[in-house]
Amino acid sequence: MFHVTGLSTHIGKIQILHSIDLYVERGEIVSVIGANGAGKSTLLNTLAGLYTPSAGTVALEREVISGLPAYKVVAKGLSLVPEGRQIFPNLTVRENLLLGMYSRYYKEKKQTKERIDMVLDMFPGLKKHLDNLGGNLSGGEQQMLAIGRGLMSQPKIILLDEPSMGLAPKIVNDILEILLRIKKEMGTMIILVEQNVKAALKVADRVYVLEHGSIILHGTKEEISMNPQVKSAYLGMKMTS
Amino acid sequence: MDSMVQYLVTGLTVGSIYALMAIGFVAIYNITGILNFAQGEFAMIGALSCVSFVNWGLPMVAAIPAAVMLTALIGFIIERTAIFPVRNRSVITLIVITIGLSTFIKGIGLIIWGTSPHTLQPVVKAEPIKLFGAVINPQSLFIFLTVLVLLVILYVFFDKTFIGSALKASEKNPRAASLMGINTSSMSALSFTLAAALGAIAGIMIAPLTDATYEMGFLIGLKGFVAMVIGGVNNIPGAVVGGLLLGVIESFSGGLISTFYSDAIAFGILLLILFFKPTGLFSKAAGERV
Ligand SMILES: Nc1ncnc2c1ncn2[C@@H]1O[C@H](COP(=O)(O)OP(=O)(O)OP(=O)(O)O)[C@@H](O)[C@H]1O
Numbered sequence: 001m002f003h004v005t006g007l008s009t010h011i012g013k014i015q016i017l018h019s020i021d022l023y024v025e026r027g028e029i030v031s032v033i034g035a036n037g038a039g040k041s042t043l044l045n046t047l048a049g050l051y052t053p054s055a056g057t058v059a060l061e062r063e064v065i066s067g068l069p070a071y072k073v074v075a076k077g078l079s080l081v082p083e084g085r086q087i088f089p090n091l092t093v094r095e096n097l098l099l100g101m102y103s104r105y106y107k108e109k110k111q112t113k114e115r116i117d118m119v120l121d122m123f124p125g126l127k128k129h130l131d132n133l134g135g136n137l138s139g140g141e142q143q144m145l146a147i148g149r150g151l152m153s154q155p156k157i158i159l160l161d162e163p164s165m166g167l168a169p170k171i172v173n174d175i176l177e178i179l180l181r182i183k184k185e186m187g188t189m190i191i192l193v194e195q196n197v198k199a200a201l202k203v204a205d206r207v208y209v210l211e212h213g214s215i216i217l218h219g220t221k222e223e224i225s226m227n228p229q230v231k232s233a234y235l236g237m238k239m240t241s
Numbered sequence: 242m243d244s245m246v247q248y249l250v251t252g253l254t255v256g257s258i259y260a261l262m263a264i265g266f267v268a269i270y271n272i273t274g275i276l277n278f279a280q281g282e283f284a285m286i287g288a289l290s291c292v293s294f295v296n297w298g299l300p301m302v303a304a305i306p307a308a309v310m311l312t313a314l315i316g317f318i319i320e321r322t323a324i325f326p327v328r329n330r331s332v333i334t335l336i337v338i339t340i341g342l343s344t345f346i347k348g349i350g351l352i353i354w355g356t357s358p359h360t361l362q363p364v365v366k367a368e369p370i371k372l373f374g375a376v377i378n379p380q381s382l383f384i385f386l387t388v389l390v391l392l393v394i395l396y397v398f399f400d401k402t403f404i405g406s407a408l409k410a411s412e413k414n415p416r417a418a419s420l421m422g423i424n425t426s427s428m429s430a431l432s433f434t435l436a437a438a439l440g441a442i443a444g445i446m447i448a449p450l451t452d453a454t455y456e457m458g459f460l461i462g463l464k465g466f467v468a469m470v471i472g473g474v475n476n477i478p479g480a481v482v483g484g485l486l487l488g489v490i491e492s493f494s495g496g497l498i499s500t501f502y503s504d505a506i507a508f509g510i511l512l513l514i515l516f517f518k519p520t521g522l523f524s525k526a527a528g529e530r531v
């Protein structure tokens with residue numbers, strides 16, 4: 001279980017997130033949707049320890065992880081696939097993947113090959129690029145690499161920040177399929193942040209709607225897709241809260 | 242003709258020492274964003290502590306590693322005590338701190354070693370070798386060899402080891418690196434330790450040629466800085482070429498014009514490059530790092 005309670009984040013003097021409550025159960029894909037600037041990335045970055053929350057707690061399997069710096073949060077079993085992929089362009093695909101298990105590398109060195117094989121099984125397209133620089137991959141391949149890298153530490157929960165951004169519909173579909181496989185085969189909890197609401201609704205079990213830094217709506221996929229507010233927002237009209 | 246070969250050999254020898262200094266600058270700059278103006282002091286500590294170790298009766302083969310390790314330790318301590326606690330301040334603040342550190346370390350050097358110059362025996366005491374009409378000092382060969390070995394070690398470290406790729410990742414994108422579980426601040430400590438060790442080696446190698454004083458850090462630091470600027474602040478191969486080029490230019494201008502002007506010429510090159518190609522002669526357009 002993953003529990004977020006009363007989470008607020010300030011950047012400088014400005015409060016970006018207002019008392020967010022959210023949970024993910026084992027084997028669940030939870031999606032957070034919202035317009036540009038709603039605070040989706042700030043939320044994921046706070047969960048990953050890049051920002052320190054000004055209030056509230058984040059707990060993973062009953063252990064409080066809020067307040068820890070990012071490099072310690074990964075070791076606790078939370079992995080963030082950041083917005084814009086952020087792969088290391090100056091390193092090879094293999095090196096990128098290996099860094100994904102940095103927090104466990106020395107303990108689990110013997111399993112590195114097994115882990116890489118696991119990722120290649122999910123993303124066979126990466127196989128032929130293993131020794132190429134990450135910067136030379138296409139956008140879709142970079143996103144696959146970013147997700148694969150996030151899985152290398154075998155996280156209990158993986159957070160994805162707009163993985164569909166800038167990708168062709170076919171590739172977006174491939175990525176959604178993979179999220180379903182991750183959920184089914186690894187039992188990893190998933191938080192999927194998307195502006196592509198249609199895509200998010202395809203795979204999510206439950207959905208949270210974020211607006212101006214607050215959760216304004218939350219429900220099962222069915223409830224949310226029937227909601228008139230969401231329907232209008234999904235059609236591109238401005239939401240009113 | 243003979244003297245030309247001589248200048249070239251001398252230039253490359255001194256230049257490879259500058260290259261080590263330049264690599265120290267590059268390593269710290271790329272990982273922390275700081276131009277470390279205390280880099281020259283690492284050379285001073287390395288050279289003078291090596292002198293002291295020899296005076297205490299240690300053989301050269303033991304004194305050198307001891308001095309390098311001591312300097313590396315000092316580099317580490319400096320990062321932890323003077324840089325790490327203020328790492329979130331602006332880069333300019335951090336650079337000013339390194340200038341302060343330089344003065345401080347020089348002061349300590351003055352207290353410990355006094356003002357008089359110290360001599361360090363060359364590591365290799367053999368007859369000079371005649372080659373193509375030039376007289377090659379065996380110490381020069383030793384310096385070349387050391388730098389070559391160090392370059393290979395650095396290459397393997399950065400390109401073939403796990404911790405090396407963690408360092409490169411931290412250079413490129415510290416935020417993403419921290420998401421991998423990399424404690425980027427320990428990478429900053431590592432870069433200072435590495436730069437201090439390289440500085441110490443440079444100091445120990447140049448001391449037999451120029452003598453060692455508490456003030457030696459300024460000039461060798463400046464040369465390393467110029468070499469880095471020539472090569473481009475963000476790549477190690479560039480720094481090496483920059484160092485060699487600076488050494489050769491200095492040696493020829495010293496030989497053909499006057500040694501009196503060779504430092505002024507180094508300065509002149511710095512200014513010219515800053516005017517016309519501030520990213521360095523060898524950096525790629527987009528400023529790719531290392
Ligand atoms: N470093 C920062 N400094 C100041 N304000 C910031 C910073 N980062 C984000 N913000 C502000 O916080 C708000 C939320 O930004 P955030 O990036 O979390 O939105 P988002 O929902 O991820 O948007 P997008 O869909 O465009 O990625 C915005 O108003 C943004 O301007």
Ligand SMILES: [Mg+2]
Pocket residue numbers: 040041042083161
């Ligand atoms: Mg965002």
